[in-house]
Amino acid sequence: MNEFMEKQVKLSWHAPKKGYDVVIIGGGGHGLSTAYHLAKRHGISNVAVLERSYIGGGNSGRNTTIIRADYGIPEAVKFYQRSVELYQRLEEETGRWIMHKTKGMLKLAHSEASLKTERARALMNQAFGSDTVFVTPDEVKEICPQIDLTCGGTLPVLGGSYHRTGATARHDRVNWTLAEGALQEGAHIHQNTEVTGLIMKDNKVLGVKTNQGDIEAGVVISNAGGHVSTVCGMAGLRIPIRTHPLQAYVTNHFAQTFDPIVASSDLLFYVSQTARGEMLMGAEIDRQPSYNRRSGFDLLQSCSYRAGLLLPFLKSLRINRQWAGSCDMSPDYSPIMGKTPVENFLINTGWGTWGFKAIPVSGEQMAKLVATGKTPDLIAPFSLDRFARDRTMADRGSAGTH
């Protein structure tokens, strides 16, 4: 965080206590949101967020900030729609400017199969409360005049879906706002505090071991992003997650306004414009599972080629920065939230390439679970035991990177 923002956002640090009612491992958006909602909505403020580095240093500060609810299965549409609505009122609730902007999101189809998918998506979204319509090529051009509908003569745009409530918000401001809100309500956040083990008796978690000493806990929640397998391993729990790098990059300033977020599942890339005018782009995950956060030329070359077919103006821009994050990918491309077979140990993971949009709702729902002891209906379909029950939530086509 730069000095200017540090003066604006009131973050205060404390010495760790001997124990807390709730210990959250990971100070990304999901961990901070859970702490915020526990304190704000349920009055549970004897809470600590333990972050091994700095808050928002993981994927929550590395993403492309897209917020949307145009998913392909009813459970996901309802879940993400709640998050879209929570994001819409987060500025009013917290009094902080998170640079939230509703832009609309176009998902383009360049094949008959994709066209069918986008038509079904629009109908499914309308049925479950999300604002998505099917659009023809002419309507695509009207929404985004910079698009070359012939796609350089390679894969013409046949139509698509338009998700009118698709939005973006500044990622680090979301993290700082939730951190500030949690701290104001009495929660503690400890940076540079790495959880190295769990204190366990039989099948019950009693606390955490950290590089700053042991801390007792009534409940421990893992919000460790791409490192969730390591944290779950401390509880003797194997979970169906693989960690893959995901890269993104920005260009220099584009002088025209580029209104919508544009994605193409056939060309496998997506793009939006930042508040500074840069074009922000991303594509699919790296194939090889890895904790490596290095970015590479291959992605730049292939993604820029595909993006340039659809949006020829991109070819005249320069690439300014590129980076990567570590994504916790689940086999069905859906999150895993809730209880585990280990007592007092909850998980909130499987956020892969799509978790920024879910930060408000997952925090809200996980806080409700802790406060009531009951799994809320909205997240019940995403529980860990769905894999054993053969009730996976397959929604690969909505991930945006496949």
Ligand SMILES: Cc1cc2nc3c(=O)[nH]c(=O)nc-3n(C[C@H](O)[C@H](O)[C@H](O)COP(=O)(O)OP(=O)(O)OC[C@H]3O[C@@H](n4cnc5c(N)ncnc54)[C@H](O)[C@@H]3O)c2cc1C
């Ligand atoms: C390039 C890129 C683009 C993306 N674009 C989008 C997008 O447009 N829209 C969208 O919805 N999603 C997007 N995502 C995904 C989204 O960023 C993540 O799903 C989301 O930020 C996950 O938040 P989190 O809090 O679970 O994890 P993180 O933000 O990664 O936080 C986990 C934290 O846990 C800490 N930690 C790990 N182990 C320990 C330990 N042992 N002790 C203490 N702390 C620990 C880490 O240091 C880290 O800070 C993107 C991701 C990437 C990488």
